[in-house]
Amino acid sequence: MTAPLLQLSAVTKDYRGLRPLRIEHLEVAAGDQLAIVGLDRPAAEVFINLVTGATLPDKGEISAFGRPTAAIQDSADWLATLDRFGIVSERAVLLDALSVLQNLAVPFSLEIEPPPDRVQSLVRALAGEVGLHAASWDRPVADLDLPARLRVRFARALALEPSVLLLEHPSARLTGGDAASIGRDLRAVSERRGVAAVTLTADPEFAAVIAARVFTLEPGTGRLVERRRGWFRRS
Numbered sequence: 001m002t003a004p005l006l007q008l009s010a011v012t013k014d015y016r017g018l019r020p021l022r023i024e025h026l027e028v029a030a031g032d033q034l035a036i037v038g039l040d041r042p043a044a045e046v047f048i049n050l051v052t053g054a055t056l057p058d059k060g061e062i063s064a065f066g067r068p069t070a071a072i073q074d075s076a077d078w079l080a081t082l083d084r085f086g087i088v089s090e091r092a093v094l095l096d097a098l099s100v101l102q103n104l105a106v107p108f109s110l111e112i113e114p115p116p117d118r119v120q121s122l123v124r125a126l127a128g129e130v131g132l133h134a135a136s137w138d139r140p141v142a143d144l145d146l147p148a149r150l151r152v153r154f155a156r157a158l159a160l161e162p163s164v165l166l167l168e169h170p171s172a173r174l175t176g177g178d179a180a181s182i183g184r185d186l187r188a189v190s191e192r193r194g195v196a197a198v199t200l201t202a203d204p205e206f207a208a209v210i211a212a213r214v215f216t217l218e219p220g221t222g223r224l225v226e227r228r229r230g231w232f233r234r235s
Contacts, residue, residue: 003066004029005164005196006051011060011222015046020058022222023047026215028164028196033187035199035207036224038217044168044200045091051166051198053081065163086157086195089168094152096142100132103141103152107159122159130155131185147178154186158193165190165197171206183209 006028014020021043028034039047049055050062053069062069064081072078095103098112104123105115115123127137130151136144141152150170157165170186171179187210190197201207204227207214215224 002030004063005032005065006198007061007063008051009061011050011057011062013046013050013055013057015042017042019219021046021050022219023060023217024222024224026224028198030163030196031191031194032196032198033190033210033212034197035201035211035214036217037201037204037207037214038219039200040202041169041172045089047200048087048089048166048168052085052087053078083160084163086160086162086165087168088150088153088157088165088170090153090172091168092153092156094141094149097140099139100127100137100141100144100152104155104159107156123155126155126159130158130189131182146173147182150174150182151185154189158189158195161193162195165195167197167199167201167210169201170199170210171201171203176205179203179206180209186210187212 004027006026008023008026011023012020050057051064053064053072056070065084072081101115101120101123102112104126105112105119108119108122109115114120124137132148132151132155136148141149144152171183174182183206199207199210204214214227216227217224
């Protein structure tokens with residue numbers, strides 16, 4: 001049996017919120033498409049810091065790629081682990097004055113004015129894969145609407161071919177129609193690549209679109225309760 005990519009057991013982390021972040025048990029296997037409803041933005045940031053090993057839990061254990069995050073020895077070791085994650089977050093700064101292609105070139109090269117031909121080929125393919133229209137590729141990112149900016153963040157998270165994607169409230173500023181459409185597109189790309197994805201959201205309808213399995217966090221206990229398909233429609 002293949003070991004999970006991520007495993008959290010009896011985790012507690014006090015981050016000076018209303019109550020500590022608690023996760024009783026979570027496993028993420030290769031290719032899983034999961035969503036967790038019930039973490040606000042501060043808690044979502046704490047969750048991402050924990051699973052990537054940026055911080056350690058007060059109690060419990062977190063393993064990433066078969067290794068406890070507590071075993072990370074130094075910054076070089078941590079960066080090697082971090083490279084296996086792709087993080088989609090508004091905290092990841094976009095360079096608004098630069099074009100879409102230049103922003104997508106950043107993970108590959110410091111030469112972005114213009115990117116080398118090899119890098120341009122990579123980023124054009126990436127932009128097309130996530131649904132960014134070719135007409136937008138040479139436009140400054142500042143000119144893009146919110147759905148297109150999210151696609152840029154998603155493409156950049158995919159650039160180095162991560163094993164796990166972590167999406168931090170990706171639909172927070174989108175309208176319902178935009179959220180549903182982009183949720184379907186992002187899930188399709190993740191499934192086609194076979195990359196696992198964990199989406200943290202406050203929107204249960206978006207969760208049902210972007211993920212195959214949806215969990216709701218009980219904050220007092222840390223239990224993750226799985227919602228059956230169709231539950232959102234009945235509710």
